[in-house]
Amino acid sequence: MDELRKLVWDGKIxxxxxxxxxxxVKGINxxxxxxxxxxxxxxxxxxxxxxxxxxxxxxxITDINFEELDGMFWFAYExxxxxxxxxxxxxxxxxxxxxPSIRYDQMKQCNSMMNIWKLQLxxxxxxxxxxxxxxxxxxxxQKYWMHQWKQACFVLNGTSKQVMSLSLVxxxxxWKSILMRDYITFYKIALKIxxxxxxxxxxxxxxxxxxxxxxxxxxKFEDDSGNPQTLKDMLMTELPDIFxxxxxxxxxVVSHGIEIPFDMPLFALYERFLSCDAFxxxxxxxxTDDEMKRNKV
Amino acid sequence: MxxxxxxxxxxxxxxxxxxxxxKRVVPYVLIQQQQNEDELLLRLRAPSEKLVGEINNGSNKLxxxxxxxxxxxxxxxxxxxxxLWETNGRQENQEEEQVDEIYLWYPNNINETLAIPTNLxxxxxxxxxxPRVERTTTDNINNxxxxxxxxxxxxxxxxxxxxxxxxxTPIQNYLQRWASVYIASWWGIVRTPNNC
Numbered sequence: 001m002d003e004l005r006k007l008v009w010d011g012k013i014x015x016x017x018x019x020x021x022x023x024x025v026k027g028i029n030x031x032x033x034x035x036x037x038x039x040x041x042x043x044x045x046x047x048x049x050x051x052x053x054x055x056x057x058x059x060x061i062t063d064i065n066f067e068e069l070d071g072m073f074w075f076a077y078e079x080x081x082x083x084x085x086x087x088x089x090x091x092x093x094x095x096x097x098x099x100p101s102i103r104y105d106q107m108k109q110c111n112s113m114m115n116i117w118k119l120q121l122x123x124x125x126x127x128x129x130x131x132x133x134x135x136x137x138x139x140x141x142q143k144y145w146m147h148q149w150k151q152a153c154f155v156l157n158g159t160s161k162q163v164m165s166l167s168l169v170x171x172x173x174x175w176k177s178i179l180m181r182d183y184i185t186f187y188k189i190a191l192k193i194x195x196x197x198x199x200x201x202x203x204x205x206x207x208x209x210x211x212x213x214x215x216x217x218x219x220k221f222e223d224d225s226g227n228p229q230t231l232k233d234m235l236m237t238e239l240p241d242i243f244x245x246x247x248x249x250x251x252x253v254v255s256h257g258i259e260i261p262f263d264m265p266l267f268a269l270y271e272r273f274l275s276c277d278a279f280x281x282x283x284x285x286x287x288t289d290d291e292m293k294r295n296k297v
Numbered sequence: 298m299x300x301x302x303x304x305x306x307x308x309x310x311x312x313x314x315x316x317x318x319x320k321r322v323v324p325y326v327l328i329q330q331q332q333n334e335d336e337l338l339l340r341l342r343a344p345s346e347k348l349v350g351e352i353n354n355g356s357n358k359l360x361x362x363x364x365x366x367x368x369x370x371x372x373x374x375x376x377x378x379x380x381l382w383e384t385n386g387r388q389e390n391q392e393e394e395q396v397d398e399i400y401l402w403y404p405n406n407i408n409e410t411l412a413i414p415t416n417l418x419x420x421x422x423x424x425x426x427x428p429r430v431e432r433t434t435t436d437n438i439n440n441x442x443x444x445x446x447x448x449x450x451x452x453x454x455x456x457x458x459x460x461x462x463x464x465x466t467p468i469q470n471y472l473q474r475w476a477s478v479y480i481a482s483w484w485g486i487v488r489t490p491n492n493c
């Protein structure tokens with residue numbers, strides 16, 4: 001389990017950030033201004049905003065006051081705002097919606113050996129709908145993340161005490177473990193909060209069809225007969241239109257870029273694939289027509 | 298903790314105008330709206346005693362405070378969410394009547410802005426989820442506990458994690474006791490130069 005957790009923790013995505021042309025100094029070609037970086041799946045995109053702005057600052061129009069922002073920088077993928085408050089890997093899996101099994105073929109078609117997610121940096125005084133405004137920079141991201149842990153802790157244990165009783169030093173170490181990519185410290189503290197037999201499992205399902213929505217079901221560890229609840233059990237309850245007993249599934253479930261088998265017990269999945277915010281993020285990805293035909297044969 | 302069914306029942310019975318917990322709030326109520334069976338919105342005129350010192354956002358001015366009472370299926374507790382509206386003094390003409398334009402305002406320290414003591418409870422910006430409508434079981438933390446997040450504006454959400462310890466466990470008048478702590482306890486605090 002440790003090896004798999006480490007692989008999940010180390011997952012990164014190649015990102016290329018372009019800038020909304022309206023933010024660029026006159027005469028600068030938008031194609032000449034991009035930032036390339038690798039962002040861990042288990043991190044918040046906004047944690048990298050200072051690094052990105054440092055690279056771009058000289059190209060941006062001067063009336064953006066970086067010290068006292070009266071608006072907000074935000075990122076978009078194909079014009080759709082990305083909600084910074086979900087781990088980056090979950091955003092990628094849900095927004096791109098690429099079936100992992102065809103990703104390699106798509107890269108080959110593009111004559112590229114590298115998968116790069118192309119995003120655009122935007123700035124506006126009014127926030128896109130559903131976006132949490134950043135009003136206190138990195139402090140706010142840290143507090144939001146801690147709030148997620150408190151919530152997940154309550155779902156797991158029926159109380160948030162395990163998180164509330166962390167010392168200030170441990171809380172800071174916990175947060176820094178995400179910023180510094182310190183796998184050992186992260187799990188050392190996380191495993192003090194996650195019980196071996198939880199009450200419920202903290203879960204978020206990302207759907208992008210027919211509209212973007214996130215479902216936060218509260219799933220029991222075991223079913224009424226005392227058997228561990230599987231991914232399939234949960235999907236048939238929460239998304240019966242997509243996953244039913246009789247029909248061939250029309251979608252796959254992806255977490256950290258990996259297709260998840262339907263018969264996997266949900267808590268075993270949680271223990272291996274939980275994200276840095278203590279939730280298990282599952283993205284629903286539609287099966288291609290070709291694959292549907294193959295499955296039926 | 299309070300079950301969803303009991304919460305809905307107590308919310309339905311809650312009369313803001315005759316409940317002691319809302320005594321100080323009532324003079325400021327502009328709109329009271331039951332948005333659905335588990336959500337109550339109170340739109341309040343910002344009281345002048347909360348408008349001294351740094352409460353004014355530069356040239357802008359806090360004019361409206363929205364309080365939303367909803368239910369947290371995760372914590373199985375009532376949940377308070379807050380939105381602030383400011384005006385920049387500009388007016389728009391609506392059929393010959395001058396109406397102030399108002400905008401959502403997200404100050405970086407809501408506790409300071411509303412003079413809410415920081416040791417009272419934790420408040421964070423979040424998107425407020427809407428609970429699913431479908432109910433397939435009476436177990437209120439199972440399917441009915443699913444929350445759907447769709448595009449909605451951000452609110453300051455008061456954390457509900459230790460509500461029972463603060464409010465006490467008896468279920469009778471739970472929502473009224475909750476309102477005493479989570480609304481009445483800070484609404485009456487008058488800002489002075491020391492706590493500005």
